[in-house]
Amino acid sequence: xxxxxxxxxxxxxxxxxxxxxxxxxxxxxxxxxxxxxxxxxxxxxxxxxxxxxxxxxxxxxxxxxxxxxxxxxxxxxxxxxxxxxxxxxxxxxxxxxxxxxxxxxxxxxxxxxxxxxxxxxxxxxxxxxxxxxxxxxxxxxxxxxxxxxxxxxxxxxxxxxxxxxxxxxxxxxxxxxxxxxxxxxxxxxxxxxxxxxxxxxxxxxxxxxxxxxxxxxxxxxxxxxxxxxxxxxxxxxxxxxxxxxxxxxxxxxxxxxxxxxxxxxxxxxxxxxxxxxxxxxxxxxxxxxxxxxxxxxxxxxxxxxxxxxxxxxxxxxxxxxxxxxxxxxxxxxxxxxxxxxxxxxxxxxxxxxxxxxxxxxxxxxxxxxxxxxxxxxxxxxxxxxxxxxxxxxxxxxxxxxxxxxxxxxxxxxxxxxxxxxxxxxxxxxxxxxxxxxxxxxxxxxxxxxxxxxxxxxxxxxxxxxxxxxxxxxxxxxxxxxxxxxxxxxxxxxxxxxxxxxxxxxxxxxxxxxxxxxxxxxxxxxxxxxxxxxxxxxxxxxxxxxxxxxxxxxxxxxxxxxxxxxxxxxxxxxxxxxxxxxxxxxxxxxxxxxxxxxxxxxxxxxxxxxxxxxxxxxxxxxxxxxxxxxxxxxxxxxxxxxxxxxxxxxxxxxxxxxxxxxxxxxxxxxxxxxxxxxxxxxxxxxxxxxxxxxxxxxxxxxxxxxxxxxxxxxxxxxxxx
Ligand SMILES: Nc1ncnc2c1ncn2[C@@H]1O[C@H](COP(=O)(O)OP(=O)(O)OP(=O)(O)O)[C@@H](O)[C@H]1O
Ligand SMILES: [Zn+2]
Numbered sequence: 001x002x003x004x005x006x007x008x009x010x011x012x013x014x015x016x017x018x019x020x021x022x023x024x025x026x027x028x029x030x031x032x033x034x035x036x037x038x039x040x041x042x043x044x045x046x047x048x049x050x051x052x053x054x055x056x057x058x059x060x061x062x063x064x065x066x067x068x069x070x071x072x073x074x075x076x077x078x079x080x081x082x083x084x085x086x087x088x089x090x091x092x093x094x095x096x097x098x099x100x101x102x103x104x105x106x107x108x109x110x111x112x113x114x115x116x117x118x119x120x121x122x123x124x125x126x127x128x129x130x131x132x133x134x135x136x137x138x139x140x141x142x143x144x145x146x147x148x149x150x151x152x153x154x155x156x157x158x159x160x161x162x163x164x165x166x167x168x169x170x171x172x173x174x175x176x177x178x179x180x181x182x183x184x185x186x187x188x189x190x191x192x193x194x195x196x197x198x199x200x201x202x203x204x205x206x207x208x209x210x211x212x213x214x215x216x217x218x219x220x221x222x223x224x225x226x227x228x229x230x231x232x233x234x235x236x237x238x239x240x241x242x243x244x245x246x247x248x249x250x251x252x253x254x255x256x257x258x259x260x261x262x263x264x265x266x267x268x269x270x271x272x273x274x275x276x277x278x279x280x281x282x283x284x285x286x287x288x289x290x291x292x293x294x295x296x297x298x299x300x301x302x303x304x305x306x307x308x309x310x311x312x313x314x315x316x317x318x319x320x321x322x323x324x325x326x327x328x329x330x331x332x333x334x335x336x337x338x339x340x341x342x343x344x345x346x347x348x349x350x351x352x353x354x355x356x357x358x359x360x361x362x363x364x365x366x367x368x369x370x371x372x373x374x375x376x377x378x379x380x381x382x383x384x385x386x387x388x389x390x391x392x393x394x395x396x397x398x399x400x401x402x403x404x405x406x407x408x409x410x411x412x413x414x415x416x417x418x419x420x421x422x423x424x425x426x427x428x429x430x431x432x433x434x435x436x437x438x439x440x441x442x443x444x445x446x447x448x449x450x451x452x453x454x455x456x457x458x459x460x461x462x463x464x465x466x467x468x469x470x471x472x473x474x475x476x477x478x479x480x481x482x483x484x485x486x487x488x489x490x491x492x493x494x495x496x497x498x499x500x501x502x503x504x505x506x507x508x509x510x511x512x513x514x515x516x517x518x519x520x521x522x523x524x525x526x527x528x529x530x531x532x533x534x535x536x537x538x539x540x541x542x543x544x545x546x547x548x549x550x551x552x553x554x555x556x557x558x559x560x561x562x563x564x565x566x567x568x569x570x571x572x573x574x575x576x577x578x579x580x581x582x583x584x585x586x587x588x589x590x591x592x593x594x595x596x597x598x599x600x601x602x603x604x605x606x607x608x609x610x611x612x613x614x615x616x617x618x619x620x621x622x623x624x625x626x627x628x629x630x631x632x633x634x635x636x637x638x639x640x641x642x643x644x645x646x647x648x649x650x651x652x653x654x655x656x657x658x659x660x661x662x663x664x665x666x667x668x669x670x671x672x673x674x675x676x677x678x679x680x681x682x683x684x685x686x687x688x689x690x691x692x693x694x695x696x697x698x699x700x701x702x703x704x705x706x707x708x709x710x711x712x713x714x715x716x717x718x719x720x
Contacts, residue, residue, distance in 0.1 A: 099280025
């Protein structure tokens with residue numbers, strides 16, 4: 001008898017076995033319908049094997065679905081990813097089918113001429129329509145627009161039988177990228193990097209690289225050239241370019257379209273489902289060569305993936321924290337290993353993990369040491385706020401104000417960077433000291449002036465700003481404490497009423513269209529002063545931008561989890577790196593109360609190596625990543641006692657292990673979210689310990705009831 005193990009999207013660790021009926025020819029990667037209880041579910045065949053009878057009667061596979069079979073290595077990858085992250089393999093596999101669940105785009109209705117029939121009663125409008133359509137086929141509204149007539153005129157011609165309507169299946173049409181369409185002339189460093197990458201993809205086999213280039217050095221140009229050469233050597237090759245944020249995809253898609261004369265496929269949660277379905281089908285059929293996407297694009301069923309590029313590889317946004325918990329960069333390297341392909345991690349500020357791998361020769365190390373052409377890195381200075389503190393209730397010191405004034409006079413642009421959305425991070429009562437907090441959550445409400453609401457950034461809860469203090473009832477006693485981007489913009493508008501200002505944050509940029517518009521205005525010099533969160537700090541090229549002011553350089557250094565220093569160094573390098581990218585030199589001013597902080601001193605000196613060396617030494621002393629490995633277990637439940645009980649069960653069930661410690665259980669820093677109590681345990685292990693094996697054996701010893709959610713986070717980035 002033949003038995004198939006089928007991956008079904010359920011929160012269990014195993015595949016399900018089904019009998020394979022006579023005449024059904026199944027293979028790994030096939031999509032099948034299988035019965036589960038009273039329902040039929042879609043699943044992916046992981047394995048088909050011959051058995052000699054079984055003591056338990058298996059249900060049979062209901063049907064082989066017509067949807068395409070997943071490439072074998074895609075199945076290898078999802079299974080590996082599930083084991084690595086301790087996630088249910090069926091749920092991991094389901095992420096590879098995401099695009100398939102979307103509806104197909106509806107067929108498009110177009111009009112065309114019927115033979116050479118002419119209207120009984122020609123009018124200027126009707127003649128214009130016939131001229132506009134010629135021999136072509138066009139959608140009705142587009143035709144009306146082209147002819148400059150109302151849709152009634154077009155409809156009249158259809159009614160008379162001069163035009164006829166027909167339906168066209170919207171098939172994913174991804175034009176072939178042309179490697180020779182518009183190549184850039186590379187400088188020597190860029191050419192060497194592109195050459196090394198192209199050599200690797202042409203030879204094939206797993207080859208990881210770090211593409212390490214200062215901001216504005218032309219990393220993108222270098223890897224696009226590698227893409228071109230890869231496609232030249234193998235026109236069937238597929239390339240995946242991952243970006244940390246949806247916000248960055250538009251600009252790259254435009255660059256690729258210009259470079260290759262064809263648009264790549266776009267893949268992220270902001271893409272309309274029918275378009276995603278088209279991309280999915282084109283990818284699995286090999287009809288699409290270049291995909292630009294967010295981390296979820298890693299799970300697309302590429303049959304011929306030759307090159308993966310992870311741009312801004314250091315970015316924490318590659319870590320997915322909800323649902324399946326995984327790190328997009330790490331899985332990208334794993335996918336390349338499984339596919340036997342080249343992977344490029346690109347950054348001006350690589351993560352310590354990646355630098356460790358490059359130092360130890362595990363990754364090839366390609367360097368771009370200078371900015372392209374005449375452009376130079378910005379001059380970075382620290383503004384000691386102890387010397388020149390801003391006036392009360394303002395946030396810009398005198399030297400920064402002067403610099404903004406000079407930049408305005410020169411007709412150049414300023415970016416003021418503050419990584420805080422909204423108007424004020426805290427609202428409290430002057431009379432009784434009460435802080436406005438989010439209900440059932442350990443989080444303060446952030447004031448947003450544009451919407452006039454107090455918002456919880458954790459849960460999305462919001463309320464109107466109250467007249468009376470909810471605690472003591474005092475009237476008009478609530479005050480806004482501290483600045484967010486909206487408040488800094490308010491100050492800028494008061495200081496420079498003639499300047500054109502704008503706020504760039506996820507609140508003012510609700511969708512890709514708004515994003516494109518804002519980037520265009522900035523690029524065209526229609527904004528003088530842009531106040532921005534990290535949404536604008538990375539990846540963009542604004543030629544007229546010559547001054548970057550960091551409003552609070554100490555912000556990320558407070559609090560201090562494992563990567564606070566690293567993250568701050570990276571973010572501020574990226575933000576200051578926006579200045580002076582074209583012919584005019586740029587400068588960056590960092591406001592700080594602690595100019596002696598090593599991170600800020602390294603930034604001002606432009607000395608990344610010094611920072612990395614110091615930070616690496618600290619991590620080594622504590623055996624923390626990249627010198628050791630971490631995993632977190634997070635328990636949460638509305639039932640506080642149940643959380644307590646399971647935490648204790650886990651604590652008493654820790655298997656014996658060497659070179660590994662378990663810390664906790666402890667209340668999570670965010671101990672309460674939406675009424676759910678949270679506790680954490682943290683595991684630290686030496687690099688060579690089988691951390692996943694340890695976690696598996698540990699978790700197998702404890703039964704977690706349905707009322708408690710247990711999340712396993714391998715290599716955690718958030719410690720909340
Ligand atoms: N060889 C080249 N020829 C022409 N223009 C180039 C070349 N290399 C880089 N540039 C230009 O220099 C600017 C910066 O290049 P690019 O965006 O590729 O740099 P990057 O290293 O990816 O930047 P960052 O890491 O700061 O986001 C762009 O405007 C780009 O078009
Ligand atoms: Zn009060």
